[in-house]
Amino acid sequence: xxxxxxxxxxxxxxxxxxxxxxxxxxxxxxxxxxxxxxxxxxxxxxxxxxxxxxxxxxxxxxxxxxxxxxxxxxxxxxxxxxxxxxxxxxxxxxxxxxxxxxxxxxxxxxxxxxxxxxxxxxxxxxxxxxxxxxxxxxxxxxxxxxxxxxxxxxxxxxxxxxxxxxxxxxxxxxxxxxxxxxxxxxxxxxxxxxxxxxxxxxxxxxxxxxxxxxxxxxxxxxxxxxxxxxxxxxxxxxxx
Amino acid sequence: xxxxxxxxxxxxxxxxxxxxxxxxxxxxxxxxxxxxxxxxxxxxxxxxxxxxxxxxxxxxxxxxxxxxxxxxxxxxxxxxxxxxxxxxxxxxxxxxxxxxxxxxxxxxxxxxxxxxxxxxxxxxxxxxxxxxxxxxxxxxxxxxxxxxxxxxxxxxxxxxxxxxxxxxxxxxxxxxxxxxxxxxxxxxxxxxxxxxxxxxxxxxxxxxxxxxxxxxxxx
Numbered sequence: 001x002x003x004x005x006x007x008x009x010x011x012x013x014x015x016x017x018x019x020x021x022x023x024x025x026x027x028x029x030x031x032x033x034x035x036x037x038x039x040x041x042x043x044x045x046x047x048x049x050x051x052x053x054x055x056x057x058x059x060x061x062x063x064x065x066x067x068x069x070x071x072x073x074x075x076x077x078x079x080x081x082x083x084x085x086x087x088x089x090x091x092x093x094x095x096x097x098x099x100x101x102x103x104x105x106x107x108x109x110x111x112x113x114x115x116x117x118x119x120x121x122x123x124x125x126x127x128x129x130x131x132x133x134x135x136x137x138x139x140x141x142x143x144x145x146x147x148x149x150x151x152x153x154x155x156x157x158x159x160x161x162x163x164x165x166x167x168x169x170x171x172x173x174x175x176x177x178x179x180x181x182x183x184x185x186x187x188x189x190x191x192x193x194x195x196x197x198x199x200x201x202x203x204x205x206x207x208x209x210x211x212x213x214x215x216x217x218x219x220x221x222x223x224x225x226x227x228x229x230x231x232x233x234x235x236x237x238x239x240x
Numbered sequence: 241x242x243x244x245x246x247x248x249x250x251x252x253x254x255x256x257x258x259x260x261x262x263x264x265x266x267x268x269x270x271x272x273x274x275x276x277x278x279x280x281x282x283x284x285x286x287x288x289x290x291x292x293x294x295x296x297x298x299x300x301x302x303x304x305x306x307x308x309x310x311x312x313x314x315x316x317x318x319x320x321x322x323x324x325x326x327x328x329x330x331x332x333x334x335x336x337x338x339x340x341x342x343x344x345x346x347x348x349x350x351x352x353x354x355x356x357x358x359x360x361x362x363x364x365x366x367x368x369x370x371x372x373x374x375x376x377x378x379x380x381x382x383x384x385x386x387x388x389x390x391x392x393x394x395x396x397x398x399x400x401x402x403x404x405x406x407x408x409x410x411x412x413x414x415x416x417x418x419x420x421x422x423x424x425x426x427x428x429x430x431x432x433x434x435x436x437x438x439x440x441x442x443x444x445x446x447x448x449x450x451x452x453x454x455x456x457x458x459x
Contacts, residue, residue, distance in 0.1 A: 050362050077368030087363035091381050100377055101367035146363075153367055 001026045001188050002047065002157065006056035009042055016042045018212035020056070024157075029189045031199040031220070034209035035235055040192045043209065044159050047190065048079040061156065077105050080150030084162040086142040088134040088149070095121065095130040098149045106153060113152075120148040124178050140171030144178055151182075158182065160191040196240060200224055208232045248429045252420045259413040260437055266330065266412060267399045270337035274398070275391075277338060278345025285350055296346070303343035309404050312336045316408045329410035333402060341398050348390045352383035385456045392449035396442050403438070413437060 007020035016039045024030050032040045045051040047058060049065060049072055058065050065075055089097050098117035102108045108116070121127050124144040134142055143163055150158060160179065164172040176198050183189060183202045193199065199206050199220055206223045208216045208231075216229045224240070227233045249256075284296035303311065316332035324331075356379050364374040403414035413434055420430035 048366055050366055073365075073368045073370050075368075076366055079366075081363075081366040083359060083363060083366075085357075085359050087357075087359040089360065089363075089378055089382075091385070101364075101369060104373045104377060105368040150367070 001028070001061060002190075003059040004047075004056070005058075007043070007046060007053065007058060008055035009039070009046055009051060010054045016212055017046070017054075020212075020214060022207065022214060022217070024188065024190065026188055027186045028204045029183045029187075029191065029202055030205050030207060031203035032190065032192045032207045032209060033194070033196070033199060033235075033239075034207075034215075038209040039212045040209045041161050044081075044161050044190060044192050047157075047159055048076050048081055050081070073105070077101075077153045078156050080153060080155035080158040082143070082146050082150055082158065082160045082163045084165050086134075086139070086146045086166070088142055088146055090134055093131050093133055094126065094137070094145050097134065097145060098152045101149065102152045117148070117152060120151050121145075123151075123181075124148045125174070138171060139167045140174045143167065143171075143175045147175075147178055147182075157188045157190065160189065160193065162192050162194070164193065164195055194239065196224070208235065210235070245424075245426060245429055248420055248424055248426060249433050252416060252430065252433075255416040255419070256413065256433060256437060259411060259416040260441070262330065262410070262412040263399070263402050264441070266334050266337065266402045266405065266410070267395070269334050270341055270398050270402065271395050273334075273338035274341030274345050274394075277342035279349050281342055281346035282349035282353065285346060286353070300343045300346055303340045304347075308336070308340055308401055309407065311340060312404055312408060315339075329405060329408045330412075332408060333405035333410045333412070337398060337402060340401075341394060344394050344397075345391065348387050348394065349383070351390075352387040353379055355386055356382050388449065388453045388456060392445070392453075395449070396445055399441060399445065400438060 002022075002024040004020055004022045007017055008015070009017035020043055022030075032043065034040050042051055046053050047060075053066055060075065060079065063070060063075070065072070088094075089100065092100060095114065095117050098120060099108075099110070099113040102113040102116065103110060118127065118130065121130055124147055126141060126144055126148070129137065129141065129145070134145065137145065147158075147163075163179070164175050167175065172195065176195060179189070179191070179198070180202050191198070191203070203220045205217060206220050207214050208223065208227075208229070210231050216223065216227065216232045218228075223232070224236065227236055281296050281299060285293055285300065287293050287296075312332065315336045316327060316329065320332055320335065321327050360378055360382065361374050364378040369377070402412055405412045406414040406418055409415065417430040417434035421427055
């Protein structure tokens with residue numbers, strides 16, 4: 001599904017990703033953990049080229065995303081992304097947030113887009129909020145709308161960049177619940193998070209990143225229960 | 241002030257009205273052209289390449305950094321005569337005002353666009369929208385709301401700046417004020433009347449802009 005080889009990313013002199021290699025299989029839920037500054041968000045942002053790549057390659061379904069002939073907008077439509085800060089469009093209602101990309105990128109007719117958007121809102125439990133503006137929503141509701149918006153493009157992969165880090169504690173659960181549901185439906189997901197419970201319960205595989213490398217990767221039980229690397233042990237002893 | 245001669249005002253009132261219509265017309269076209277042009281100059285100034293940005297930067301430097309009156313002379317006596325067969329002062333004023341206000345509007349656009357959180361463009365791009373779609377559906381509607389107050393300010397300045405047209409005999413409002421002064425050797429009657437009319441125009445514009453601002457704030 002996703003194949004990352006020797007991925008490197010620098011901001012000026014600062015080398016954030018040094019050598020990332022990973023294969024992600026269809027329907028797999030991969031959770032990325034690690035200390036802040038370890039490059040996990042940057043890694044995620046490279047997967048849909050929100051961040052340009054300095055070196056190495058990323059293939060999604062066999063297509064090299066940095067190749068000149070790759071239509072970057074088409075690629076991004078296939079790769080949904082959910083941000084820490086939600087990034088809903090404040091001048092659009094909830095349902096318009098979802099229908100706008102469907103109509104502009106996927107060229108859906110308005111009626112069909114609205115129909116589909118309503119189904120998605122129902123799925124994330126926000127059917128009654130269709131016509132309000134994002135301002136009047138709680139953080140958890142905003143994030144669920146953001147997930148619905150990304151799903152509107154019918155992506156093949158979903159990337160989550162610390163989706164619950166900006167939420168009040170009591171709202172984390174409702175967002176994780178939606179993500180769990182998605183995972184059960186077989187969505188391929190890459191999730192950067194500090195929610196170790198989620199990683200343990202939903203993740204098929206956990207990657208531990210530090211200083212621009214994937215230091216250790218394993219199934220959640222093994223990685224959390226018996227971390228091999230010293231840095232993994234040190235990190236986990238602080239967060240668990 | 242005791243012998244304020246109202247009959248001068250009465251006599252010139254039709255001319256003042258005619259002049260006012262020209263003032264309004266020139267300002268409207270100036271605002272419209274300035275806004276369209278300003279938008280593209282703003283885009284030009286935000287180009288990634290330093291070299292390509294340069295002409296836009298210097299366009300703004302020139303029009304903001306030199307007196308409008310000099311620009312008006314330059315276009316009326318040199319640039320436009322070289323392009324057009326016959327030069328009309330109204331056209332000269334409209335062209336100069338448009339180009340001049342474009343420089344200011346460009347900076348208003350740039351500030352507005354750059355004030356929108358980066359996450360907005362990132363989210364829109366991550367959904368597969370192209371640059372034009374991101375600008376049109378996500379950035380500009382939000383930026384425009386923030387641009388209304390400074391744009392309104394610019395429109396008011398432009399309306400008053402159109403009075404410089406009097407110097408090259410464009411028959412706008414101040415031109416007729418000067419004409420009346422010339423005929424009667426009276427300063428206060430014409431100029432105070434003209435000033436009052438400008439005040440009425442700018443106040444109307446202010447209320448109009450407040451209305452627009454309120455409307456955009458609620459949607």
